[in-house]
Structure formats: C-alpha cells, structure tokens
Amino acid sequence: MDPRIREHAQLVADAVDLSAGDDFVIKSEPPADDLVTALYEIAGERGANPLAIRTNRSGRAIRAYLRAADEADVEFETPAHQQALIEDADCHAVIRAHQNVTELGDVASETNAAYESAHSPILDERLGDRWTLTQHPTPANAQLAEMSTEAYENFVYDAVLKDWDEQEAFQAQMVEILDPAEEVRIVSGEGTDVRMSVAGNHTINDTSSNNLPGGEVFTAPVPDSVEGEVHFDKPVYRRGSEITDVRLTFEDGEVVEHSAEKNGDLLTSILDTDEGARRLGELGIGMNRDITEFTYNMLFDEKMGDTVHMAVGRAYEANVGEDNEQNESAQHVDMIVDMGEDSRIEVDGDVIQRNGTFRFEDGFEE
Numbered sequence: 001m002d003p004r005i006r007e008h009a010q011l012v013a014d015a016v017d018l019s020a021g022d023d024f025v026i027k028s029e030p031p032a033d034d035l036v037t038a039l040y041e042i043a044g045e046r047g048a049n050p051l052a053i054r055t056n057r058s059g060r061a062i063r064a065y066l067r068a069a070d071e072a073d074v075e076f077e078t079p080a081h082q083q084a085l086i087e088d089a090d091c092h093a094v095i096r097a098h099q100n101v102t103e104l105g106d107v108a109s110e111t112n113a114a115y116e117s118a119h120s121p122i123l124d125e126r127l128g129d130r131w132t133l134t135q136h137p138t139p140a141n142a143q144l145a146e147m148s149t150e151a152y153e154n155f156v157y158d159a160v161l162k163d164w165d166e167q168e169a170f171q172a173q174m175v176e177i178l179d180p181a182e183e184v185r186i187v188s189g190e191g192t193d194v195r196m197s198v199a200g201n202h203t204i205n206d207t208s209s210n211n212l213p214g215g216e217v218f219t220a221p222v223p224d225s226v227e228g229e230v231h232f233d234k235p236v237y238r239r240g241s242e243i244t245d246v247r248l249t250f251e252d253g254e255v256v257e258h259s260a261e262k263n264g265d266l267l268t269s270i271l272d273t274d275e276g277a278r279r280l281g282e283l284g285i286g287m288n289r290d291i292t293e294f295t296y297n298m299l300f301d302e303k304m305g306d307t308v309h310m311a312v313g314r315a316y317e318a319n320v321g322e323d324n325e326q327n328e329s330a331q332h333v334d335m336i337v338d339m340g341e342d343s344r345i346e347v348d349g350d351v352i353q354r355n356g357t358f359r360f361e362d363g364f365e366e
Contacts, residue, residue, distance in 0.1 A: 001037075001038070006041075008038075008136075008157070009041075011208055011212055013042045015132035015209050016091035016092065016093060018048050018091060020046055020048065022049065022090040023048075023051070023088060023090050024049060025085065025091075026051065026052040027056075027093070027094045027095065028055065028093075028095035028136070029095070029098065030099070031098070031099055032097035032138075053085075055094065055095075056082075058096070058103060063107060067111075070108055076115050076117070078121050083122050086122050089129065091131065092129060093132055094132070094133045094134070096134070097138050098138055098140040100140055101143075102240040109270075113272070113273045113330075116330045117274065117330040132209065133212070134211075135156055135212075135297065135300070137149075137152050137156040144237070145295035145296060159215070159288060160213045167207050167215060171206075171207065172205055173358070174203075174358065174360075177347055177352050178203040178347060179219075182198070183196070184196055184347055186346075187346070188344075191230070191247065192228075192229065192337055192343075194228035194230050195225075196225050196283065198219050198283065199222060200222075200321035200322075201219050202219065202318065203319075206218060213291070213300065213303060215290075216284045216309075217284070217285045218285070218316075219319050220283070220315040220319035221282075223280070224252050227251065227253075228250055230310065230337065232246040232310075232336055232337055233245065233336075233337060233338050234335070234338060236298070237297070237298070239266065241266055243262060243263045245262070246258070247259045248312075253279050254278050254279055255271055270312065270331055270333055271312065273330050274329050274331070276314065276327050276329030276331070277313050280312060280327070281316070281327045282311035282334070284310070285307075285308050285353075286307040286309065286336075288305065298334045302336060305356060306339050307336050307337065307338060307339055307340075308337050308339055309337070310334070310337075311332050313327070313330070314328060314329045339353065341355055342355070343355055
C-alpha cells in the first residue's frame with residue numbers, strides 16, 4: 001500500500017476525532033478500498049466500530065436504481081433505515097472515488113433532484129455530527145483532470161498531506177477581516193459585481209476538518225441580501241455533466257435570471273429543486289496555494305488561490321448567527337469565479353484582495 005494512503009487515513013480519522021466506542025460510517029466506492037482498509041486499521045487501533053457502505057451519489061448501482069425508479073414513476077421518500085443509520089452513528093467519512101465520472105449523465109435531472117430532496121433530512125443528520133469529505137485518487141478522476149494517473153495521485157496528496165497548522169495561520173488573517181464584517185462585494189471583469197450582507201454570521205477557517213483538502217475561508221450570506229450579477233467563469237461538474245459559463249442575476253437575494261452556455265437545463269433543474277436553491281448559502285474564498293490546477297473536482301477547485309466560490313442552496317448551520325436565518329435546501333452547488341485578473345474583493349468598502357493577492361501578502365497593490 002502506498003504509505004501516503006495510511007497518512008491520508010490518519011488525517012481522516014483525526015478530522016472526525018475518531019475515538020474509542022465511536023460508531024463510524026464510511027461511505028465510499030470500490031476504488032477506495034485501500035483507504036477504507038487503512039481506516040479500518042486505525043479504527044481497530046482506537047477501539048472504534050467502522051462500517052463501510054456505498055455512497056448514494058455516484059456509481060453504477062445508484063444509476064441503475066435511479067433509472068429504474070424513473071421508468072416506474074416512483075415517488076421518492078426519505079428511507080427510514082438509512083436515516084436511522086446516520087442518526088445512530090457518531091462520525092462519518094465520505095470518500096469520493098469515481099470509476100466513471102459521467103455515470104449519472106443519462107439520469108434525468110428531475111429524477112436526480114427528487115432523489116436529492118428526499119435524502120435531504122439524512123444529509124442534515126450527517127452535517128450535525130462529526131464528518132469529513134475527501135478524495136481518493138482514481139484513473140477516472142485523473143482523466144477528468146487531464147492528468148496521468150501518477151500525476152493526479154501526486155496532485156491529490158500534495159494538496160492533502162501538508163502542514164495544516166501553517167495553512168490555518170495563513171487563513172486566520174482572512175478570518176480576522178471577514179468575521180466581523182457587515183458587507184462583502186465581489187467584482188471580476190465585466191460580468192461579476194455582486195454585494196451581500198454577512199452581518200452576524202460566522203466565518204469558518206477550513207483546514208483539515210470537514211474537507212480534506214481544506215484551504216478556504218467561508219461564511220454564509222444573509223439570504224435576502226444578495227444583489228447583482230455573477231459570471232462563474234469556471235465550469236461546474238454536476239450529476240455527470242459539465243455546466244459552463246453560468247450567469248446568475250440576484251434581486252432581494254433570489255436568482256431572477258440565469259443562463260449557461262452548456263447544460264442550461266441542468267442548471268435550471270438545480271435552481272428549481274426548492275425555494276432555497278435560488279438563494280446563496282455560502283461565500284468561500286480559496287486560499288490553498290498548493291492547488292494550482294483546475295481539475296473539475298470542486299473539493300479541490302474551490303480551494304484554489306485566486307478564486308472565490310458561491311454556493312446556491314443550503315447554508316451550513318455553523319456559519320449562521322443566532323439571530324439570522326439559515327437558507328435551507330436539498331442543494332448545495334458551488335460555483336467558481338476566477339479572481340486572478342481585473343478583480344477585487346471589498347469588505348465594508350475596503351479592498352482586501354486585488355487580482356488574487358491578499359492585503360496581508362507581499363505584492364498587494366492598494
């Protein structure tokens with residue numbers, strides 16, 4: 001076994017604070033068996049109780065299920081046995097490990113959306129526990145990133161196996177600016193100029209806990225405060241399909257106009273899932289300088305330096321202040337704006353990043 005897999009597993013176990021007596025649910029796919037095996041070993045060493053199950057968002061099995069259910073005109077319900085399992089568990093690891101990144105490409109968008117809505121209460125349960133999401137490198141993900149298998153493995157482990165204490169200290173400088181802020185404005189090129197209130201909400205320094213790799217600072221907009229236009233100039237890979245050049249217009253916090261150059265019908269399906277899917281649930285700022293290439297994998301791409309991302313749909317409870325509303329949705333779809341050129345981030349009227357360089361970095365221009 002590649003020794004980096006054992007090191008990766010150790011980070012996953014630490015991220016969920018795996019301890020004696022914990023019931024530990026690991027959701028993965030067959031290509032991640034080595035990582036699952038390493039997690040079982042660590043669970044044994046710590047006296048925890050691991051259970052590995054398949055993910056319900058990728059793979060041949062879920063494609064077969066969804067297509068059959070669509071053909072039979074099934075109305076999805078929240079599966080009580082799955083919900084009971086997640087409720088009873090103490091901690092969770094979700095491991096992405098695709099065999100075919102386009103496996104769900106021929107499942108109807110409406111079917112996917114209905115299934116995700118039915119499983120939303122289960123997701124709520126998991127997000128309320130100790131959890132982490134990570135990536136095991138596979139040839140399929142390497143192909144999507146247009147890399148060799150070896151190069152992709154090195155890319156993943158370079159991004160994951162790093163000095164997280166140093167990264168946390170770097171990002172803390174951004175938290176110090178954003179956490180007490182009232183308003184954020186994002187400007188990029190001619191297509192993006194959007195404002196939002198973050199007053200009273202909490203900024204999270206994401207390093208090596210809920211996401212592996214981490215490398216972002218993120219908060220939640222006040223749902224009805226978002227105004228303006230955003231051009232997401234990086235592609236989104238969702239349900240096995242690529243959505244490109246997404247443009248959203250917000251009024252009173254809601255998407256009132258939207259378009260995409262490719263797979264606009266999929267974008268519409270996402271936004272039509274529920275009322276909360278037309279509002280922003282997250283504003284994130286990428287700060288992981290070891291992620292230097294766009295790979296069509298949002299777990300990595302949203303952490304890139306010189307980017308911001310915004311997610312339509314669910315806001316994380318931990319971001320929402322006591323007196324503020326949490327945006328609720330079955331969706332949480334991140335989309336990226338490149339901030340490397342002709343761009344700036346303003347916080348309460350002060351420019352805190354220009355053309356990808358933060359105010360606290362060398363080379364920042366007022």
